[in-house]
Amino acid sequence: MSKPAVAVVDAETSGNVGTIARAMKNFGFEDLLLVDPPYLGRDSEAYGFAGHAREDVLPNARELTFDELADEFHTVGFTAVTNQDATSHVRFPFRTPAELADSLADVDTDTALVFGRERVGLTNDELARIDEVAAIPASHDYPVLNLGQAATVALYELRDLAMDETQLPDVEVHRAEEEAIEGFYDHAEQFLVDVDYPAEKRDKTMRMLRRMVGRTHPTGREINTIRGLLRRAQNQMK
Structure with a gap:
């Protein structure tokens, strides 16, 4: 399969877009899609937060509408765990990022990992057009992650979809003779x-x-x- 793209919908701050671009660079993702983005000029916070991703991921980002995103890609929307069950299908059923890594490995189509707004995430109307939902398990006391954190955790779990063995560090244990x-x-x-x-x-x-x-x-x-x-x-x- 081709590497999944990463889509950010209606981000409020350019700094968070830069943070996501940096996480993409960390874990081998290349294609950044932006729906209703904030100002992302080279003098914006995005370039300050992007690290080396300012050289390729961020400047090569493509802007599109949510309709275009839903029409062109198999979409995976990321949302907080909301304790919904089978009686509601807006945010349920969902996969964890680790489970998603296994299922997407067998999907032979263009895929986009979709992240929503800093405060409210993806709306129910947007989620209704998403093909599948993923959520990051977190403490019941405070299950909501900010946008940059959620993207970083998700992309780390999905790194095998974007990196081949030559890009992975050598973590072999060099045991004594x-x-x-x-x-x-x-x-x-x-x-x-x-x-x-x-x-x-x-x-x-x-x-x-x-x-x-x-x-x-x-x-x-x-x-x-x-x-x-x-x-x-x-x-x-x-």
């Missing part, structure tokens, strides 16, 4: 002897240490640092 980890266990066992740790407790303590280290997947640098601490303690005891 098994030889280095086993060397640490040998060192720790000798440390227990050196501090006169009760012999009858050493096996159990080593099992606990092995399980704990096994869960953490330490890096080589972490193993070397811990062994350095053990050596320093051993030297202090001499």
